[in-house]
Amino acid sequence: MDYLTENIDSLNQKLAAGTVSADELLQASLDQIDEHKNLNAWITVDKDAKPQTDLDFKANKLAGIPIAVKDNIVTKGLRTTAASHILDNFMPVYDATVVQRLRKAQATIFGKTNMDEFAMGSSTEHSYFGLTRNPWELNHVPGGSSGGSAAAVASGQVVAALGSDTGGSIRQPAAFNGIFGIKPTYGRVSRWGLIAFGSSLDQIGVLSKRVRDSAEVLNVIAGPDDHDATVSERPVPDFTAALGKDVKGLRVAVPKEYMSDAVDADVRQAVQKQIDALKAAGAIINEVTLPYTKYVVPTYYLIASSEASSNLQRYDGIRYGFRAKDTKNLMDVYLKSRSEGFGEEVKRRIMLGSFALSAGYYDAYFMQASRVRTLICRDFDNIFKNNDVIVGPTTTTPAFKIGEEIQDPVKMYNNDILTISANLAGLPAASIPAGLSDEGLPVGFQIMGQRFDEAHVLQTADFIERSNKFYQQKPAGLED
Amino acid sequence: MKLTREDIAHIATLSRLSFDDKELDKFTKQMGEIIDMANQLQAVDTKGVPATTQVVDRDTVFREDQPEKWQSRSEMLQNVPDSSNGFIKVPVIIDKDDND
Numbered sequence: 019m020d021y022l023t024e025n026i027d028s029l030n031q032k033l034a035a036g037t038v039s040a041d042e043l044l045q046a047s048l049d050q051i052d053e054h055k056n057l058n059a060w061i062t063v064d065k066d067a068k069p070q071t072d073l074d075f076k077a078n079k080l081a082g083i084p085i086a087v088k089d090n091i092v093t094k095g096l097r098t099t100a101a102s103h104i105l106d107n108f109m110p111v112y113d114a115t116v117v118q119r120l121r122k123a124q125a126t127i128f129g130k131t132n133m134d135e136f137a138m139g140s141s142t143e144h145s146y147f148g149l150t151r152n153p154w155e156l157n158h159v160p161g162g163s164s165g166g167s168a169a170a171v172a173s174g175q176v177v178a179a180l181g182s183d184t185g186g187s188i189r190q191p192a193a194f195n196g197i198f199g200i201k202p203t204y205g206r207v208s209r210w211g212l213i214a215f216g217s218s219l220d221q222i223g224v225l226s227k228r229v230r231d232s233a234e235v236l237n238v239i240a241g242p243d244d245h246d247a248t249v250s251e252r253p254v255p256d257f258t259a260a261l262g263k264d265v266k267g268l269r270v271a272v273p274k275e276y277m278s279d280a281v282d283a284d285v286r287q288a289v290q291k292q293i294d295a296l297k298a299a300g301a302i303i304n305e306v307t308l309p310y311t312k313y314v315v316p317t318y319y320l321i322a323s324s325e326a327s328s329n330l331q332r333y334d335g336i337r338y339g340f341r342a343k344d345t346k347n348l349m350d351v352y353l354k355s356r357s358e359g360f361g362e363e364v365k366r367r368i369m370l371g372s373f374a375l376s377a378g379y380y381d382a383y384f385m386q387a388s389r390v391r392t393l394i395c396r397d398f399d400n401i402f403k404n405n406d407v408i409v410g411p412t413t414t415t416p417a418f419k420i421g422e423e424i425q426d427p428v429k430m431y432n433n434d435i436l437t438i439s440a441n442l443a444g445l446p447a448a449s450i451p452a453g454l455s456d457e458g459l460p461v462g463f464q465i466m467g468q469r470f471d472e473a474h475v476l477q478t479a480d481f482i483e484r485s486n487k488f489y490q491q492k493p494a495g496l497e498d
Numbered sequence: 499m500k501l502t503r504e505d506i507a508h509i510a511t512l513s514r515l516s517f518d519d520k521e522l523d524k525f526t527k528q529m530g531e532i533i534d535m536a537n538q539l540q541a542v543d544t545k546g547v548p549a550t551t552q553v554v555d556r557d558t559v560f561r562e563d564q565p566e567k568w569q570s571r572s573e574m575l576q577n578v579p580d581s582s583n584g585f586i587k588v589p590v591i592i593d594k595d596d597n598d
Contacts, residue, residue, distance in 0.1 A: 111573040204553050218552045247559035248552075316536045327513065334514075336588055338577035348591040352514040365515055369506070369525065370532055372513040386539050388549035393542070395550055428531050444553030469555070 019046035022174040022492055025228045026079055026235075029177065033075050033082050040069035040082030044126050047084040050175040051129070054496070057151045057160075059170040060129050061089045062097045067128035074124065079234050081124035086170050086179035089130035090137055090213040091222065093117050096127070100213045101135045101145040104333050104340045104359030114211020115246065116180060116222050116239040123238045131179060132166030135361045137187055137215045138326070139163050140433040143424050144363040151420070152194060153493035154459055158417040161191035167225050168195040172493055178226040178235050184216045185318050186412075186437025188223045189449035193412035193462020196451045196488065198479060199225040200232050203470045204444035205250040207236075208243035214329040216322040219441040227489050229450065229480045233257035236472070252470055260473040261480040266300035268478065269405040275311040276410030276436055276464075288453040288461040289411045295485045296409075296478070306401050306408070310394045311435070317394065318438040319431055320374045320387035326364075327371025333359065366427060395443045398466075406474045411436060412449040412462030436464060446472040450479040451488035458494060499537070501530055 019038065032038045044067065051063055073081040087093060090100040092110035094117075099105045113121065120127060134144040142150040142165025150165045152158040153173040160169040164181030168191035171179050181188040183201035192199025201223040209220055222239065224232040234257075241254040272293060277286055297303050335341035335355030342354030360368070374383035401408060413436060423430045440447035445466050452463035463482060467475040483489065506526045510517055517525060571584060580587040 108577055111569050111576055205555055244561070247556065248554045250555050252555070310542075313539060313542060316539050319532070320536055320539070331514075335579065337586060339579070341579035345589050348589065349514075351589055353516045356514050357516045360515070365513075366525070366528065366532070368513045368515065369509050369529060370536075373501075373509050373529070373533070374536075376509065376512060382540070383536060385549055386542070386544060387536075388551050389544035389547045390539055390542050391550040392547050393544070395553070427528055428535055431532075431535070442550075469553075 019043060020174060021046070021050065021177050022227070024177060026083060026177055026231045029083050030075055030079050033073070040073055040126060043082060044069055044084050044128060047128070047176055050173070054153070054173045054175060056156070057153060057169045057173060058148050059132055059150050059166040059173070059175065061099055061101060061132050061147045061166070063129035064096055067126065069126045070124045078124045080120065080238060082126060084126040084128055084176050085120055085235065086129060086131050086167055086176045087117060087127060088133055088164055088167050088179070088181050090133060090182055091117060091180055092211040092213065093127060093130065096130065098130060099146070100137070101133045101147055102360065102364070103146045104355070106146060106340065108338060112211065115208035115243045117211065119239050131164070131170055134163035134165070135364050136213065136326070136330070137163040137182055137184055138363050138367050140186070140190055140430055141424065142166060143420065144361055146361060149420060152417050153495045154196060155417065156495045157420055158459065159194065159420055161194035161417060163187040164225060165191045168192055168197060168199065171195070171225050171227060172197050173496055178224055178231045180222060181225050182212055182220060182222050183441065184219045184322060185441050186434045188225060189412050189437050189447060189462065189464060190433065192225050192449040194417040194460065196460030196491065196493065197225055197227050198229050198232055198448065198450050198483070199223065200236070200448040200472070200475065201440065201446065202236060202240065202472055203446045205248055206240050206446070206470065206472070208246040208249050210243055210245035216325040217329060218325060219322055229476060229483050230258060230261055233261060233476055250470065255473060257472060257476055260476040263477050264299060265296055265478065265481045268296070268301040268407070268474070269304065270296055270301045271304050271306040271401050271405035271408045273306050273308040273311070273408060273410055275308050281411050281414045282455070284456045285411050285413070285415065285461050288455070289463055292452050292463045292482050292486065293409065296481065299481065304405060306405070308397045308439070310390065310397050313390050314394060314438045314442065315431055315435050317387045317390045318434065318442060319370065320383050321391065321442070323367040323371035324374045324384050325371070327368045327375065330364070330368055335359070391442050394439055398439065398443045398445065402468045406467070407478050408466040409478070410464055412464040416455040416457065416459035416461055440466050444469055446475050448475050448479050450482045451486070453486065453488065499533070501526065501533055
């Protein structure tokens with residue numbers, strides 16, 4: 019079974035016809051994981067996992083299909099660590115809503131993918147379980163924080179994986195690995211059971227080679243949930259209905275800030291080709307401006323870190339997680355458990371958040387960032403008055419080298435400049451491959467839509483997929 | 499504003515984190531660079547602009563206060579680092595010296 023040339027529909031047909039079994043599909047995933055061990059895309063794999071019984075291939079497209087789950091989404095009886103030492107022995111006693119829904123759809127859940135610790139990072143280098151490599155070029159990063167999910171899909175270990183996206187953590191690794199990834203609208207998918215990082219920004223989404231596969235998974239996981247009151251009660255459409263359409267008359271905005279010379283020339287060129295293809299097919303291209311783009315990185319890092327510092331207070335070494343030894347009082351338990359349990363990047367974010375929320379600095383930092391967030395949201399509202407989607411590059415560069423940015427947090431944070439706004443404004447956004455850079459690394463094309471308008475995002479991505487057929491290419495690093 | 503080593507040590511205490519001298523030096527430098535970046539926001543005129551702290555499309559959600567069966571005692575204790583007779587064990591919370 020070659021997952022690189024399969025998709026959910028093709029696998030579903032084979033399963034229904036009996037030419038392959040769910041056990042064989044799971045074994046194919048386990049074999050591929052073994053084959054690509056050097057990528058280190060997984061934290062935990064349950065080799066004893068079994069597909070469900072009484073599979074109904076007609077009712078459930080995902081029945082018997084192995085789906086990867088990022089390791090910050092809790093899975094009952096399957097270790098969940100968020101790639102942190104502080105949770106390295108954590109065994110959830112319940113399933114996240116998205117996992118419950120995948121199980122109800124009879125998907126096979128068998129393993130957890132690597133990530134930056136607590137989803138804080140853009141390279142999957144900040145994992146307690148070691149870094150993940152990019153299947154296109156093994157000494158480059160896969161992006162992050164959903165780097166394990168992206169590398170697992172790009173190297174054919176699974177057809178689809180769940181990820182989470184707080185500031186670009188699905189779209190940036192999708193771009194770096196030459197696959198599709200979508201962060202739905204904030205409030206489209208339940209966060210219950212997602213280990214919290216930035217609660218007003220976090221959203222679970224999907225990574226897959228093919229657009230349709232993500233739409234199929236989204237159909238299963240989206241929708242209201244009694245356990246998460248931030249999920250919208252709006253009806254969830256059939257996301258596959260947006261596929262296979264033309265783009266005639268589609269109003270496409272291109273922010274000039276996203277095509278400035280801060281973006282590598284070869285990245286811009288690959289992106290421009292997709293814009294030209296949209297135009298040639300009858301889409302209306304409008305150049306627009308997002309004047310607050312230069313402020314999105316500091317705005318995001320203040321807000322996300324403030325929320326993180328609050329969310330991560332719960333790791334105190336008492337009820338679950340790592341507890342330091344040789345402590346002399348309660349304060350000592352907190353200090354030692356947290357200092358030994360958290361990695362450096364997580365500590366930096368907690369520190370930044372504590373600072374931004376502390377007496378004397380709260381108004382100048384957290385509140386000022388929250389006010390600038392309003393201005394950023396208004397920028398987008400204005401553009402969507404006259405446009406259906408906003409497009410541009412997903413990242414300013416293709417995948418960078420391992421070790422290249424890890425010592426320079428500010429440089430690392432600036433990676434997220436093009437993806438962060440969708441989180442601040444709660445918009446649905448996706449990345450679809452645009453082609454290869456001069457170095458032969460994948461370039462991502464980002465598509466953002468209005469809140470709850472995943473349909474236009476998927477429609478545009480599907481058009482790009484059909485026009486450039488990038489999915490036919492295989493990662494160069496797999497040849498090694 | 500410029501963060502001093504003492505400021506960083508104070509923020510570390512607020513964060514329930516402790517650093518040795520070397521780490522403190524490193525964090526002082528890195529946090530300084532991050533705060534420099536954050537200071538760019540001071541140039542934005544936000545007079546009269548309300549804050550956005552969430553982008554949820556629902557108001558406060560109410561539900562019936564109905565009990566439901568959830569985790570059992572043994573499940574709830576499954577991840578506790580140290581327990582005894584169904585209780586969570588914690589270290590002494592007062593310094594041994596203070597008891598003398």
